[in-house]
Amino acid sequence: MAATGEEAAAMESISKAPVPPTDLTVEHETEAAANDATDNQKAKRSSNNNDGGVETAEEATEPAQPQINELCRDMFDKMAVFLQGELTATCEDYKLLENMNKLSSLKYMEMKDISINISRNLQDLNQKYASLQPYLDQINQIEEQVTALEQAAYKLDTYSKKLEAKFKKLEKR
Template sequence: MAAEEDGGTESVDLKDLCKEMFDKITQYLNGELTATSEEYKLLQQLNQITLAKYTDMCAIAHRLNEVSSRVNDNYKSLQPYLEQIDQLEASVSTLEQTAYRLDAYSKKLEAKFKAIERR
């Protein structure tokens, strides 16, 4: 009878140990699945934030494109005036050179006139 009781006790202990093992494995797997689920939730949140940032960046890029287009249009409309300014600058430069030559010529004439006046 003692042998039977030992066999019965071992069987009960083994059943309890198996139940405890399966309970712990279940807890472990639940923990792993919960952690994986939380990681996916975090990844989903990160993707949503990234989407929002890219949406904002896209809107900013569109506004910059519009502003750039307007600046380009303004530059094109100012182009004839800029060309006139360049032509005017060239004319002023030519006029300035002519004024320097005229000044030099008038100084020579003045020197000749003074030379004639002294005689």
């Protein structure tokens, strides 16, 4: 996970932090600090005499060695806590994904069982329909025959009405 915003600035400032001095550099820095202090005093005096209202900056002094070590330990402890939290959150995310995958797998297994049962039931229904098909065909044939008989009966009825009408005509005469 990439650091952004304040985290990135904090990490950058940590990476640019000065390296704690060793015993060899302490002596050199002490001499350099003494020389710088005398140079600063000379610069202050000369600037006060010439410019009048201009202030000069003083060199910042570094904290003592024990304080730097304590700050480094504190920084490393806090970074360890931060990284531990990030890793814990990532592990929890993976555990959640694992559980979701297991549940999804179980759901798919249930759906598979349901579809197998539906397939079996559909096959049974198809077999029953196939066994009933001859009877259904006979019913269709009987229905067609009934329709044909009904039409013949209508024709016979109209013919008998015509005959009756003719007979009545002949009787009246």
